[in-house]
Amino acid sequence: MAIISGVLGVIRGINRAVTVDIAEKDARVFFAMNTGHADRIAISEASLLGIANDHRRGWGLAEITLTELRASLYTLEQIHCVSRTPEIPDQWRIVESFRVREKAGV
Numbered sequence: 742m743a744i745i746s747g748v749l750g751v752i753r754g755i756n757r758a759v760t761v762d763i764a765e766k767d768a769r770v771f772f773a774m775n776t777g778h779a780d781r782i783a784i785s786e787a788s789l790l791g792i793a794n795d796h797r798r799g800w801g802l803a804e805i806t807l808t809e810l811r812a813s814l815y816t817l818e819q820i821h822c823v824s825r826t827p828e829i830p831d832q833w834r835i836v837e838s839f840r841v842r843e844k845a846g847v
Contacts, residue, residue, distance in 0.1 A: 761820050766805065769796060770813035774823065774835060783832040786810060
């Protein structure tokens with residue numbers, strides 16, 4: 742029983758170590774990317790901006806600019822969840838699968 746508890750403790754520690762908190766705007770861009778990315782390998786910045794702003798309007802939030810979208814994409818790229826398509830620089834793709842968990846009180 743002690744071994745099982747130890748293993749579970751290690752797993753919980755690893756899970757916390759690989760959890761990354763991101764800003765609300767970045768999370769919503771990633772959500773929009775998941776929504777718009779479902780039927781294609783990559784999505785253009787222009788398409789993603791439209792999808793993100795449709796979602797933001799639906800949530801009662803202000804639209805974002807292309808500059809803000811790119812800043813979010815670069816942030817998401819730094820944590821290795823999206824990447825540019827090498828052949829087409831304004832196309833982005835999801836590089837991993839993620840489990841999204843909202844913080845309490847958000």
